[in-house]
């Protein structure tokens with residue numbers, strides 16, 4: 001009984017951690033880290049800055065999903081984020097949700 005309980009707790013924790021890990025893997029796999037990092041300025045704004053800017057913006061998900069897939073410029077300076085057509089709408093949503101949860 002004790003062992004079963006322990007196993008359930010461990011399984012539960014692993015289950016809770018899995019989605020965030022999957023979304024992070026997406027950021028890695030889709031090559032976002034070529035231009036972004038968690039807390040350092042690379043070519044694009046870092047994810048900590050992005051989170052700070054949009055934390056209280058209720059339209060952030062919609063805006064950022066579009067930006068990720070279509071690219072754009074002018075929000076953080078004159079550098080251009082190229083469109084990322086390899087990222088599906090669902091994947092972009094998962095990434096934005098992950099970024100805003102950091």
Ligand code: HEC
Pocket residue numbers: 027030031032033034035036043044045050064067068072073074075076077078079080081082084087095
């Ligand atoms: C070639 C470099 C490059 C790549 C690759 C790239 N980005 Fe960007 N990203 C930028 C730049 C530059 C900006 C700033 C654009 C601006 O000022 O409007 C930006 C801005 C953003 C923003 C903030 C948008 C806004 O309007 O505030 C998000 C979110 C973002 N990128 C996510 C991603 C994700 C997710 C990926 C991977 C699928 C990715 N980026 C890949 C260069 C890149």
